[in-house]
Amino acid sequence: MELWQIHTIELFSSFLKQQKSRYELHKSNLVERWLVNPKHLKELEETIAKFDVKHDFQNKE
Secondary structure, rough: OOOHHHHHHHHHHHHHHHHHHHHHHHHHHHHHHOOOOOOHHHHHHHHHHHOOOOOOHHHOO
16 A cells, blocks of 8 residues: 555544544534434444554554
């Protein structure tokens, strides 16, 4: 895997984790007010799980 691809995956994973943190912080408020569709939030959680970087790519150059 190219270094730029690894970097892109790491950035995307970080972005998804930030979105999940924001969602968890405001979850009840968002769902109660119907500002977001709960199904979409579940899809976000599943996407985070798929793209969660579980390897330390920095040590694999």
